């Protein structure tokens with residue numbers, strides 16, 4: 337504190353008095369931790385969808401959504417012309433979902449976490465009124481939300497399109513199908529985003545993070561399919577469920593996509609066991625193994641994130 | 653003294669959450685604070701210190717434990733033993749509440765390159781708990797205070813080092829903190845940039861009424877803006893004092909002669925100057941003009957050929973030697989073994 341500043345002020349200086357030198361104290365309300373986390377979540381959700389960032393950041397999310405929704409439009413159009421609904425609510429189009437989700441997770445996951453790791457901005461977050469786990473929690477919820485939107489928006493469009501272009505007696509079965517599909521979609525989003533985000537957080541280099549996520553999802557899916565085909569000696573069409581060997585029923589545990597899809601098939605497949613439907617066999621009595629696997633994937637994702645951010649905060 | 657500075661930050665004046673904020677006491681207090689990292693590195697070693705309001709320089713050589721202390725104050729690191737308090741609130745137990753009162757500027761780069769300064773500081777304001785519109789307003793203001801009003805819509809990646817340091821300061825300021833912890837804010841700046849940054853910090857400390865702790869490894873650099881100095885070495889408190897007593901006691905004259913150095917030392921001691929040998933020179937505490945006179949007379953009496961007489965920059969190492977000599981006479985070679993010859 338200098339004596340001359342007291343003179344230019346023209347007022348006696350004392351600690352605790354606010355001096356108008358352009359600096360204004362903030363007198364308004366302060367948000368609590370929960371609201372701060374919500375703000376971070378919303379911010380991250382938007383950037384996962386490419387909103388609030390440059391035009392380049394929008395390219396991939398837009399393509400992902402367009403590609404994902406296209407079959408819903410096509411199908412609604414077909415239904416309007418008297419064709420049956422071929423796209424299912426439970427699996428939508430499994431290969432499409434797998435490809436779009438893999439690319440989305442591999443590109444937008446690193447967008448959410450690798451950037452912050454790369455620029456070492458985390459200490460700035462951790463020096464704010466939140467707890468250590470809040471940052472990964474907000475990022476996870478944001479990413480799961482974005483994946484959920486990507487999985488479920490086409491289902492809703494499919495439903496609306498089908499309803500609008502068919503007879504009124506189609507409403508109830510379609511609504512039931514949609515609700516089941518939405519529930520399964522939630523499982524997809526929750527599991528895929530947990531493991532995808534955890535893998536993305538392993539590297540601050542965005543290219544590496546993208547590679548790790550993409551390779552993991554593609555490799556496990558390929559392995560699951562190869563092993564299943566070896567186990568049942570030959571590619572689909574599927575034999576009746578009773579004759580599917582155990583190896584083929586268990587092979588789908590390898591990939592998160594086929595794990596979730598197997599659970600879907602169990603629920604969807606029950607009444608029509610003998611219909612060769614779905615991209616993976618009905619797990620039958622192995623269902624508990626698949627549910628366990630989904631839980632393990634989720635828990636592993638959370639554990640990796642928790643450990644990752646405990647370390648990142650303490651050392652940087 | 654009033655509790656005025658805390659109104660507005662707090663829910664009902666003088667509290668944050670349910671905790672009482674002690675505005676009139678020391679800003680920071682630590683008690684026997686010790687931090688050991690896993691690889692049995694002792695970063696802080698029984699540090700007990702109290703920091704008054706105002707601008708405080710936290711001085712220590714590389715690895716002295718400055719950043720560790722700052723992270724403990726932020727509640728980001730758990731102390732191994734001992735405790736730390738900010739405004740009377742325990743940092744270990746109430747880190748979340750403490751952090752509503754603190755703005756932090758890390759020593760390393762911490763800015764994403766692909767956002768504008770406005771966007772970034774606004775987002776950080778939100779993370780400090782400001783509602784969306786207030787965050788926007790305060791971000792603009794903070795950037796104006798640090799002198800980045802014109803460039804605020806440019807991507808941070810296009811900024812110079814000096815501008816980036818200012819953005820780091822702006823994001824620390826945006827939440828209207830009661831205490832700023834600045835970890836080596838002049839890092840990477842050229843002399844002009846350093847000087848501007850220090851002026852800025854000085855303004856924030858005196859005119860904005862925010863207490864500041866500035867970590868640095870050079871006392872000479874930041875002394876002009878500090879009210880108090882806390883010097884640490886190897887995690888231990890070297891000295892904590894007001895700036896006047898600090899620089900007063902540590903200003904040294906360095907005398908070098910071509911020959912007869914021992915005789916000169918004896919002669920200076922006889923004249924009551926308490927000289928100290930340091931390799932090939934003698935250090936004499938500068939008390940006033942009388943010191944110069946005494947040295948001149950001693951040189952004249954001995955007809956010693958003077959080769960160098962200069963005002964020594966009081967480095968942290970010298971302070972350490974002083975206190976090692978004064979407080980721990982049993983271990984004088986602590987100096988030569990533990991302190992690397994920096995500069």
Ligand SMILES: Nc1ncnc2c1ncn2[C@@H]1O[C@H](COP(=O)(O)OP(=O)(O)OP(=O)(O)O)[C@@H](O)[C@H]1O
Nearest residue numbers: 651689693695712713714715716717718719720721
């Ligand atoms: N995460 C860590 N793990 C192990 N040792 C650490 C860690 N962080 C710091 N240290 C050690 O603790 C000591 C104090 O480090 P600190 O970073 O607090 O020093 P500093 O005074 O900030 O130094 P500088 O001027 O280099 O920034 C050093 O010996 C350092 O090597």
Ligand SMILES: [Mg+2]
Nearest residue numbers: 718719759835
């Ligand atoms: Mg440091």
